Amino acid sequence: MKTRLALYTLMMSLSLAAFCPGSGRAADEKDDTPDLGAALVDDSIDEGYRPSGNVVVIGRFWDAQPSGIAILCDHRLVLGFPRSLHDHDGPRLALFDHGKLTPFPNAESQGRFVSPLGMTVDASGQLWVLDEGILADKGTVPGAARLIHIDPVRARIVEEIPLAAPALRSDSHPNDVRIDLTHGDRGVAFITDSSLTVHPALIVVDIATGVQRRILADTGPVMPRHGFLAVLDGKASRYNPDKPTMAQAGG
Numbered sequence: 001m002k003t004r005l006a007l008y009t010l011m012m013s014l015s016l017a018a019f020c021p022g023s024g025r026a027a028d029e030k031d032d033t034p035d036l037g038a039a040l041v042d043d044s045i046d047e048g049y050r051p052s053g054n055v056v057v058i059g060r061f062w063d064a065q066p067s068g069i070a071i072l073c074d075h076r077l078v079l080g081f082p083r084s085l086h087d088h089d090g091p092r093l094a095l096f097d098h099g100k101l102t103p104f105p106n107a108e109s110q111g112r113f114v115s116p117l118g119m120t121v122d123a124s125g126q127l128w129v130l131d132e133g134i135l136a137d138k139g140t141v142p143g144a145a146r147l148i149h150i151d152p153v154r155a156r157i158v159e160e161i162p163l164a165a166p167a168l169r170s171d172s173h174p175n176d177v178r179i180d181l182t183h184g185d186r187g188v189a190f191i192t193d194s195s196l197t198v199h200p201a202l203i204v205v206d207i208a209t210g211v212q213r214r215i216l217a218d219t220g221p222v223m224p225r226h227g228f229l230a231v232l233d234g235k236a237s238r239y240n241p242d243k244p245t246m247a248q249a250g251g
Contacts (some may be wrong), residue, residue: 009178059099064088067118070127072152078104078127080116084134092116093129105155112157114144118176120186127152130177130191133163140196146175147189147205162190167212171197184208192222198241200224 004140008100053209065088068080081088092113103110116127118130131175145168153237163174175194181187193201193214201217216222228239 043135064090068129068208070119070120070121072121072127073125074152076152077228078119080119080129082115082117082132082134083136084115084132085136087136105150105152105157109157112160113148114141116148117174118192120176120178122179123181125152125207126158126179128177128179128189130174132174134173140170140172147191149207159213161189161207161210163203163205163212167203167205167214168193169195169199169214171199172203174203179207189242198224 015089064081065086066079068078068079072078079094079096079101081090081092081094083092084107089105090111091101092110093104093116094102112218113129113131113132115132116129117132120128122128129148129150131142131144131146131148133146135141143162145163147163148156149154149156149160163172166172172193174198175192177190177191179187184206187207189205189207191203191205193203195201199218200222201214202222203212203214205212224239226239226241230237230239
């Protein structure tokens, strides 16, 4: 079955219908019935299933799974289409406008992307794309994980910074990236490694030199919390690395 995904954008209105947790009764409607265990009920509610009325569908994708998203300084919308979960024949990085996808920065450059995942626009308007370097049914592609710098105005790839050991492990999963231009000669990239196993960390890259180091590896701030309860598509799952029942996440 083809993957059916929808891309949503928030509208300006933040007005929400006021309902009591766990009931369909309006918040200002009187109810003499004692609310026993209200705190427990409130903790178990998946807020994503409540109607909000402040979102609109702007695109649907049937044959690819969009993940990374960035808005350029000229308000163009860039989407990444990773291939780690599902391979596809469409563009790997593209501009999205009124339902149409246009390969970005151009069609010729698409072969330089293996599986673009995270992306961000820095303070100077440059686009940075993190390629996780993982393919469906093939796993990690040696040497494919990299940070890609794109000039949106000139529509060209400026540079590629490969991620390598010891900052990158064999079980690494480069997931997302942010750029800080206030440190170093040209800035510093902070990359989240959510790990394909149980060894997450942050990877710090000096953009000018390409020097990389791994920090906070296996420490509390980056480690998942055992027993964490998540509700995905209405199904509750608890985090247990020995018996995984929930999708891995990063950020």
